[in-house]
Amino acid sequence: MQNLLNDFIQVIRNDERLVIDGYINKAKIEDLALNLDSAFLKLLMDHEGLKKHFFQEVGNVLVFDKVKFQRFITNKSFLPDSYTSYKNKIGLINTENQFISQSKNVSLVFPHKDCVLEGGQAEEEAKRNEIFWNELLAPDQIDQILAPKVLTNFKRYDENGIHKVENISINDNLFIKGNNLIALHSLKEVYAGKVKVIYIDPPYNTENDTFMYNDTFTHSTWLTFMKNRLEIAKKLLSPDGVLFINTDEIEHAYLKVLCDEIFDRENFVGDLIWKKRKGGGNDSTYLALDHDYILVYAKNKSKDVHKKKWRVPYTPEYLERYKEVDKDNGRRYYWDTLSRGGLQSPIAVELDCPDGTKITINSQKSKKTILEELEKGLVRITKTRNGWTVHHRVYEPEEGKVLRSILDNVGTNKTAKDEIEALFNDDKAFKHPKPEQLLQTLITLASEEGDLVMDFFVGSGTTAAVAHKLKRQYIAIEQLDYIEDITIKRLQKVVEGEQGGVSEEFNWNGGASFIYCELSKLNQLWIDKVMETKQENDLIDIWHKMQDEAFLSYKINLKDIDESKNDFQELSFDDKKKFLIEVLDKNLLNLSYSEIEDEDFEVSEEDKILNEKFYSLKD
Known part of the structure; x- marks a missing residue:
């Protein structure tokens, strides 16, 4: 594994897309591999050892083994940066990836409060340094994160204020x-x-x-x-x-x-x-x-x-053409040419004109139907400067258009x-x-x-x-x-x-x-504090308080973290933030409705009543 990893690292460093600020981008590697990027695959095939490991010969064709490659890059020893190494040391290890269709993972997002997470982001604006x-x-890892939550800070907005x-x-x-x-x-x-x-x-x-x-x-x-x-x-x-x-x-x-x-x-x-x-x-x-x-x-x-x-709805401009009114039913209509080109499966119909001549038209109506509508006044044959023309009534649409x-x-x-x-x-x-x-x-x-x-x-x-x-x-x-x-x-x-x-x-x-309301916060409060912090010393203070007041993940051992405090100090500012967020129990980001009566959470009587009313609406 180690020799394979070393060979792989040496090869992929030749692809500038995979190296950012001197570091190999693991996520980009996975992305290129799963999308069968031709330049990336050529790098692998040009190395005999990597070709032998990740490709199979089928007939005379080399086939890339995506499943085997994904297992390789999701292995916890693959490209461990300082943060990953630190997590492995204290036992906070990542779970392996799965295909989307099989995955039961839950994705959470924690944006910085000063950033704007929005649709339609332009590419040049995507480079903003926002975390x-x-x-x-x-x-x-999921216990009650998706259970109903307590709502708080209710307000009603109407014409008279809040x-x-x-x-x-x-x-x-x-x-x-x-x-x-x-x-x-x-x-x-x-x-x-x-x-x-x-x-x-x-x-x-x-x-x-x-x-x-x-x-x-x-x-x-x-x-x-x-x-x-x-x-x-x-x-x-x-x-x-x-x-x-x-x-x-x-x-x-x-x-x-x-x-x-x-x-x-x-x-x-x-x-x-x-x-x-x-x-x-x-x-x-x-x-x-x-x-x-x-x-x-x-x-x-x-x-x-x-x-x-x-x-x-049709636009008013479109409906202006319907100027005549059917006296029998009150509906507006206009006269339109019945014969037109481009019809699917047109019917050739020969009709007698008022002067005794004949006219042949292409229509989607049968001759029988046209004759019946002529008798009712729904179809007419009129003479224009271009000769005899057959028109039919087109009534104003009632339902609108597709x-x-x-x-x-x-x-x-x-x-x-x-x-x-x-x-x-x-x-x-x-x-x-x-x-x-x-x-x-x-x-x-x-x-x-x-x-x-x-x-x-x-x-x-x-x-x-x-x-x-x-x-x-x-x-x-x-x-x-x-x-x-x-x-x-x-x-x-x-x-x-x-x-x-x-x-x-x-x-x-x-x-x-x-009505405005908010999800009641537990560990989410600590995430907000971590993400708002701009000084490393403040992060240390938050960490000390978190150990006493926050709900920490069952996967961490405070003794292991204490013994690795020097490794923690060497992490970047953003990685320190990431660690503090990751050690929080995500099942307790927000207060579950089932815990609303627990006195330790100090939910107000007003909020208890409103939550009971809200969740009883399902009945």
Whole structure:
């Protein structure tokens, strides 16, 4: 093993993609291998020892053994950096990787409070020095992390300001601050099978995304992160519920395969292509990518569930052509040419004109039907300057039109920035919002007034704001502190009747309310303290307090840590932070509802009453 490892290290140092600041990037190695990167595989094949170990000859073809290679790089002795060596010394050892479809791991994310974890992150902005730790927990590490949690800090926002919450209804709009995976599992107790529309704009996994755990988020870790959340999202959707996922080209194909597995391929509705910028520039090396993808999945795409066809309203300009009125039924219509080219399986019909001549047309109607409609006045033969023409009545549509897959008239990134600037007098208040018209199109497509809409990557709050204006109920989840200055304030403005976005189109003048609450914190408080700390001495103080007050992982032995304190001191500042976060018991990030009566946790009587009311809504 050691000789093989030494040979491997010498070989891969020739690939500059794998060496960052002098260190070999283990995550990038795994990513290139699993994606069968040709340059990387050639490096391995050019070395006889590595070729013999990782390739098999099938006929006259060399086949790369991905499974064997993955076992090799996930071995705990493979490329142990100072942090990994320290963890192994104190017994805090990583679990082995698995294929996504087989994995039961749970992915948590702990972003720095000053950072913005958002969808639509541009590549140049992905290089910001922001720390996001993503931790994977194996099944044997999970006890009660996904159990229902205590909610606290309740507030009701309405036209008259902020109030104490005295009662909770199943129809209330809800905003939860906290880790979205944990919040979703708490919501499952009440809202399973009740959500009509879920729209999410998750962080894109760009090359140097701020999803960092010292390395970039690999395809596998990003997909685990998404898999956990999509599995519970499926349980929350109603039988006729619909999921919209906004993403870009980086992970689109991988995400499609994952969703096919979770939702079943036959429930894939299609891809919407949203034109997010007008383009016109020449700012790209290869292709100017002006669009995002929106994957659309139904909970159940059977005809029995989706009886009503999806329709979007026709524009007033389109409907202007319907100027005549049928006196018998009052419906508006216009006359259109019955014969046209390009029809599938056209029927050639010969008709008698008023002057005795004959005309042959291509139609999808039979001659019998046309003659019957001529008699009823629904079809007419008139003479124009080009000769005799057959027209039929086209009535004003009642249900709207089928949405086209190219969304090029629902606003752009610029539109969304303008909406944010109008709200906050600052177009940089949130970097990548979505335009309200985009969300209005999706929400109205798949829901009716009163239906429940959810967004658990709510960001600047576009989904919640539009749902509020469209008189849909909504649930929004976000874990970062910027929501206090952006998202909550935006929803307050909506309640007060702000006139941006789609307000004018839907005659929005304010009203209704929403309830804000937070996941009650236990070990999450210590994570917040660690991530906010900017001085190493403060980290040492936090560690001393954690030993007395925090809930530490059962896997660590304080005696071993004390004996290895010199190794700890040699860790980088970020690795010290990572260690302090990793030794916390993740099952106790937040207070479980089952422990609400435990006096040690000092839950207020007010919160006890509200939590009881909330969780009793499922009855």
